[in-house]
Amino acid sequence: MAERTAVALYARISRDPNGDMLGVTRQLQDCRAEAERRGWTVAEEYVDDDTSAYSGKSRPAYERMLRDITDGLIDGVIVYRMDRLHRRPLELEHFADTCKAAGLTDVVSLQGEFDMGKSDGLFVARLMASVAAHESHVKSERIKRKFLQTAETGAPYMGGGHRPFGYRDDRMTPHEVEAAAFRDAAARVLAGETLYSVAGCMEAQEVTGTKGSKMTPSALRSLLLSPRNYGMRVHQGQIIGEGTWTPLISAEDGERLRLLLTDPKRRTNRAARRYLLSGMLICGKCGATMKSHPRNGVRRYGCGIQSTKHNPCKGTYIVAEPVEALIAEAVLVRLDSPELVGALTSTVDEDKVHAVGDEIASDQRRMDDLAAMFADGDISREEWKVARDRIEARMEANRKALARMTRRDAIEDYIGQGASLRDQWDSLNLSKQVPIIKAVIESVTIMPSRASGMQRFDPSRVQPVWRL
Template sequence: MSETQQVTPKRCAVYCRVSSDERLDQTFNSIDAQREAGAAFIASQRAEGWEQVEDNYEDPGFTGGNMDRPGLKRLLQDIQDGKIDIVVVYKIDRLSRSLADFAKMIQLFDRYKASFSSVTQQINSATSMGRLMLNVLLSFAQFEREVTGERIRDKFAASKRKGMWMGGQVPMGYCVDNRKLVVVPEEAEVVRQIFDSFVATRSTTLMVKQLVEQGVTSKNGKPLSKQALYTILHNRLYMGDIGHKGDFYPGQHKALIDQSQWDRVQEIMAQNSRERARDTFGQKCRHGFLLRGMMFTADGDLYLPMATRKTSGKLYRYYVVNKNQKMGAGTVEFANLPAAGIEKSVMEKVLEVLRSGQMVHKCWEQVCSLNPKLTEPEAMVLFFRNTAGIWDQLATQAKQDIVRTLIKRITVAPEGLHVDWRFEAWGALIGLPPKNLAGYEQLEYDLRELEIA
């Protein structure tokens, strides 16, 4: 042989993964074994130009059922950056147990001229036969993963039917000891108090106030809200049951309330729900609130729209502070605001801007800088005045869309209302070049185009 054939170096990366992190604290664990086997395999192919890169790509305690793994993401990124030619794993299921995910990886390998090789399975993705064997073996790996998942789900359901606690958020009144729910006396007393108080008061709003005054908090130290109370009052676990997919089984833990107490609470809650369904419009009144999501207190708390129809048939609309709605009236010192009055005040400010044109001229530089398509303030003034002229004929939704375009935020302060105008969006109302907006007919056309007429 007169001349030695030049071998092209191939940069090889070893990828290691293990699903469980239980034995990772051992002196020599599965990750170490995979890493050493990969390094030895690369060394055995030194004659072919294989060289191991210095970086190690490892995912201890990550499932192979998806690609959401930090080590794998870093490996794929380095492949795209042209830093790796061959990926070496101990077995192909270390790289992935999902046939769909593996197909995506192979496409990426091909795109960036990288290949894949297994230490214990003589497979190389660079050949057609290697690809076939990869797909066959990976199909079995995915089948194994799915069978394992079914077995775990069946075991979980069987354990629930036996009344065993299978994890999740630990409810108030209990703690977990040796994978079992154990009663915490202090918290259990609070739970019993909640059920008793609801039977007596029939009001979660009053209960929230009482619990705040008594200094009672949830497990994380926060005050109990109305939603938290509803969660407790609906939880059959306190009656000694364990639930699974809508079915309930006698639990192995101690109950905190009896059947009769549970039945009384559920009867009251069902009655209250029917009354709320009859009295409250809820989403049906969505477009009846002109200032939905726009009004805040001086402290930054949102005002929520509320609507109630009394037995007389009269509808009452008002805005209530978010904290008072969640924690009960009086939580913060902001009174409910009648919707009609506050909306009328805002409308007067809006119509003042639309009719006078002073705000347009006063803030024209700011409006124009945020909307460079506008050239003459007179066109916007004319449009605003025409809009004010037909204001009473516009539907509530149309008014709401215009108000949202003109106003960014409304702050309710002791001295009155403070309006932050949305100058950057004022030009959006016009839609067409100013020269086409000379009259009332064109205004109607534009409103139809905006779907707010």
């Protein structure tokens, strides 16, 4: 579908024969959602109110939109239903002519789209308009609207299901214990604590969902993302206004939570490589590499996940977060240890390092000489470029060889920096964390747990094999 960068949204309030009113807010919200779904940019929203008069000349916004189409300012139109756009067939014909003259082809109603540039486009539009006119009599439509009207008054949703977490059965009054737990959880997540750790604490305090379900990190996430908790009324997945109940947290905090928990950076990192130690954990029972194996929204590593008949071990599992924290801490401590500095220098062949270092230094001198020769007019620009490219390539290769020999490529900036790295560790993304860990640790053997079932993290099961 073509990209559209200046789309018009049109909404109209009217009084239909049933006496029902379809809120203009709702029309606009659905149209905005449609634009977003298509990746179209909205240029302007045109809204008319003709509830008061049944006159043909009371639609200033519509007239303005037609002028903007004619002036070429608009490249698409989205309208809730075709009967919002026109009240009489003649208006539709005029609208079609205007679009055609301006070269505007994309007219979308939420019932479907039609290409005004094509001959059947107008026909489909007419059909849609007449269908829309009758649709309002359909019973299910009226019931849906009833719900919507209730929603628009800001009254809580009283349909089936349980009361929402944090509220009593009237869905208005905060439930003291749950509301306090919710506020505490929101504050901690906003302060940077992970969903995993906060959900764990709630579980320890025996806070459950309203039906007694376990407070998993993913359950906590959807709870924190629910606009209801900061006083917003949601209808069919969209915020339509303020609710009449007591909010648990401020709208500002609600918005901050939304930004934090839906941050694409946060999501991409996790999707790309959510497991810090992936490929590094070895099953202490069978020696296989452990793989990611989440359960109930909790990240875990486990053995024999892609098990074959030859390796049905499946004997070792470990919850990811504490083992990752432990290994990271161990690495950071190691970075500051005298052993590490010793290990770094002892593994290096000093003579070779000096030889490569000398080569890099003399190449640097050659580059300087070359620049001087070019400046003095001894060589042409072309000759200078050819020579320079060759020297640069050699220098780059030597730098890499030197880095390999000293194994400092990943960590040279970090040696002796363990303490300061600790402060920023959580803000580094995995692509930074992984090389630091790999530079210091070869692998980590995970011993089978002594008891069965879920239990507390046992650090003695974790046995790092140090590289340095």
